Amino acid sequence: MITFASEKRDAKEFLSYAPGYWPNTAPELWNNWKWQFKNRVTSLAQLEKHLELSDEERSGVLLSDDKLALAITPHFFNLLPRNNPEDPIRRQVIPRIEETWTSPYDMADPCGEDSHMPVPGLVHRYPDRVLFLVTDRCASYCRYCTRSRVVSGAGEQELHTDFEEAFRYLERHTEVRDVLLSGGDALIFSDDKIDKLLSRLRAIPHIEFLRIGTRVPIFLPQRITPELCAILAKYHPLWMSVHVNHPRELTIEVKQALERLANAGIPLGNQSVLLAGVNDDLETMKTLVHRLLICRVRPYYIYQCDLINGSSHLRTSVAKGIEIIEGLRGHTTGYAVPQFVIDAPGGGGKVPINPGYVLYHDNEKIVIRNYEGNIFEYPETGNENVQFAPQREYHDEYLYS
Numbered sequence: 001m002i003t004f005a006s007e008k009r010d011a012k013e014f015l016s017y018a019p020g021y022w023p024n025t026a027p028e029l030w031n032n033w034k035w036q037f038k039n040r041v042t043s044l045a046q047l048e049k050h051l052e053l054s055d056e057e058r059s060g061v062l063l064s065d066d067k068l069a070l071a072i073t074p075h076f077f078n079l080l081p082r083n084n085p086e087d088p089i090r091r092q093v094i095p096r097i098e099e100t101w102t103s104p105y106d107m108a109d110p111c112g113e114d115s116h117m118p119v120p121g122l123v124h125r126y127p128d129r130v131l132f133l134v135t136d137r138c139a140s141y142c143r144y145c146t147r148s149r150v151v152s153g154a155g156e157q158e159l160h161t162d163f164e165e166a167f168r169y170l171e172r173h174t175e176v177r178d179v180l181l182s183g184g185d186a187l188i189f190s191d192d193k194i195d196k197l198l199s200r201l202r203a204i205p206h207i208e209f210l211r212i213g214t215r216v217p218i219f220l221p222q223r224i225t226p227e228l229c230a231i232l233a234k235y236h237p238l239w240m241s242v243h244v245n246h247p248r249e250l251t252i253e254v255k256q257a258l259e260r261l262a263n264a265g266i267p268l269g270n271q272s273v274l275l276a277g278v279n280d281d282l283e284t285m286k287t288l289v290h291r292l293l294i295c296r297v298r299p300y301y302i303y304q305c306d307l308i309n310g311s312s313h314l315r316t317s318v319a320k321g322i323e324i325i326e327g328l329r330g331h332t333t334g335y336a337v338p339q340f341v342i343d344a345p346g347g348g349g350k351v352p353i354n355p356g357y358v359l360y361h362d363n364e365k366i367v368i369r370n371y372e373g374n375i376f377e378y379p380e381t382g383n384e385n386v387q388f389a390p391q392r393e394y395h396d397e398y399l400y401s
């Protein structure tokens with residue numbers, strides 16, 4: 001049985017939870033990503049072998065095959081405590097009956113991707129960049145996944161990416177300078193397939209910038225082999241966005257995988273989703289962003305949870321996200337402060353949401369508040385040609401109280 005007494009130790013300390021529930025597995029198998037992938041926990045019987053499930057979890061697991069499949073790598077499964085259904089890691093990957101709840105705000109495709117897909121699998125929503133959905137499979141499945149309508153192959157919709165048509169589209173669209181590979185998760189492909197895919201994209205002269213959005217370094221750190229890093233390093237500039245929600249996910253193995261990527265020259269950013277009962281408090285987020293910096297990862301975004309079907313039990317208020325940013329900005333290293341965003345429902349794109357630091361702004365001055373609540377004025381001069389209409393009042397109460 002795994003206990004988490006060690007969590008009470010220094011929050012900066014990185015831990016390994018291996019071999020955990022797999023005590024008799026040889027290290028060479030444990031460290032092999034294909035073994036990890038093949039031995040994922042995917043059934044109720046496997047779950048119940050190790051965990052005491054709550055009624056909500058058991059019912060959720062029985063229904064998961066109609067919505068978003070259950071799959072958890074042994075590495076990540078070791079982070080789950082045996083008997084606490086409210087554990088922040090458990091809430092992310094164990095299905096719950098609440099996924100069948102419907103809220104009037106729920107949507108199947110909250111980011112409006114399907115309506116911006118000129119080629120199956122290629123989302124072209126912003127002028128100069130595209131999202132390339134190269135697979136519908138991941139190493140493990142997150143219960144709040146924005147793309148649960150297609151990811152894992154369990155839902156009603158299927159992803160049929162047309163690679164050749166997508167390459168032809170990209171060759172024709174010379175305005176596209178940035179391609180983000182996502183899905184699903186491209187890093188579950190074989191080395192050879194990743195190499196061919198990146199090479200094909202790099203052969204398109206106007207594509208300047210490649211990005212991979214992935215949770216593989218967290219779910220399956222064994223996949224980040226020196227051979228994979230050598231392949232990725234051939235295609236610079238190549239950046240990577242990883243996805244960590246809770247500090248406990250940053251194990252020794254994950255830290256080492258992130259270091260291998262950083263040593264291959266890949267700039268790393270992290271995207272977290274703000275989730276109820278997972279990371280919706282300042283202390284958890286502060287520990288997370290500090291540990292990310294130690295792993296050489298820049299905290300990039302905190303997302304307000306999308307209005308995806310069946311996620312209402314994991315969504316927080318927007319005010320909670322603003323409160324967290326307020327508690328970070330100025331109180332800790334600037335590099336540790338991510339941008340809080342809402343992906344505007346229906347396809348409006350990411351909108352930054354900030355605490356109200358601008359109290360007043362006109363053609364003569366801007367009045368601002370710092371992290372301590374002190375108020376300052378800065379003169380507005382020499383900006384006659386700026387195409388910006390100052391808003392005359394934001395927070396009158398600060399000015400006249």
Ligand code: SF4
Nearest residue numbers: 138141142145184215
């Ligand atoms: S890793 Fe990403 S794409 Fe896969 S289930 Fe999680 S959020 Fe969805």
